[in-house]
């Protein structure tokens with residue numbers, strides 16, 4: 001029996017977020033997540049999906065001839081075979097990113113992968129799941145993201161930024177407004193007022209295509 005993964009969708013779009021925002025990217029969305037962030041825009045990936053072999057996923061990705069591949073979910077690291085998938089994608093020469101809640105151990109992932117670790121804010125209602133041991137594994141190839149739901153979340157994110165020296169420890173710290181929960185321009189103004197060493201980001205795919213799955 002070959003290694004399998006439960007997959008919700010594989011699609012080609014513009015990366016809507018992170019350091020590679022705007023670049024054509026293949027998304028591999030893994031099914032299932034142990035968290036329930038109140039804002040989750042990918043709840044359709046909590047269940048269902050299709051059991052697929054690594055080979056069939058690699059073949060479909062190759063068909064798009066991408067430079068960038070983003071493994072997301074659901075929570076990719078909740079499936080043990082996410083690790084060989086990430087390794088095979090790197091071996092095939094793609095620039096690979098992994099979106100993870102950081103509630104699971106990130107230390108086993110291929111070091112070529114840019115890990116985008118979402119430190120869950122209190123407003124997500126899942127901040128008690130943050131695995132702070134992950135922070136010591138971060139490198140300049142990784143990114144830390146805060147999805148901010150309120151001014152209180154912003155103040156919390158700033159305190160973690162300072163406490164863990166995240167701007168030095170990782171390649172990029174991203175501050176993203178939770179969609180429709182905080183005014184994007186308010187978040188932008190707070191970052192400027194505090195002169196923070198972070199990158200403001202919006203979810204470009206929502207501006208372009210609203211919230212359609214597979215975009």
Ligand SMILES: C[S@@+](CC[C@H](N)C(=O)[O-])C[C@H]1O[C@@H](n2cnc3c(N)ncnc32)[C@H](O)[C@@H]1O
Pocket residue numbers: 033039040041042072073074075076099100101102117118145147176177178179203
């Ligand atoms: C759907 S999650 C999948 C990967 C992983 N479970 C995680 O939370 O990082 C991908 C990213 O989308 C973000 N996200 C989900 N819903 C959002 C929303 N309503 N507004 C802004 N970002 C959101 C998450 O916080 C996470 O950084």
Ligand SMILES: Nc1nc2[nH]cc(C(=O)O)c2c(=O)[nH]1
Pocket residue numbers: 013014015016017027042072073099205214215
């Ligand atoms: N275009 C596009 N970019 C994305 N970046 C992160 C996404 C996600 O849902 O995790 C996403 C998505 O769903 N679509």
Ligand code: SF4
Pocket residue numbers: 033034035036037040041042043073074075101
């Ligand atoms: S961890 Fe990610 S996929 Fe899971 S509920 Fe939170 S945002 Fe959604």
Ligand SMILES: [Mg+2]
Pocket residue numbers: 041042
């Ligand atoms: Mg999405």
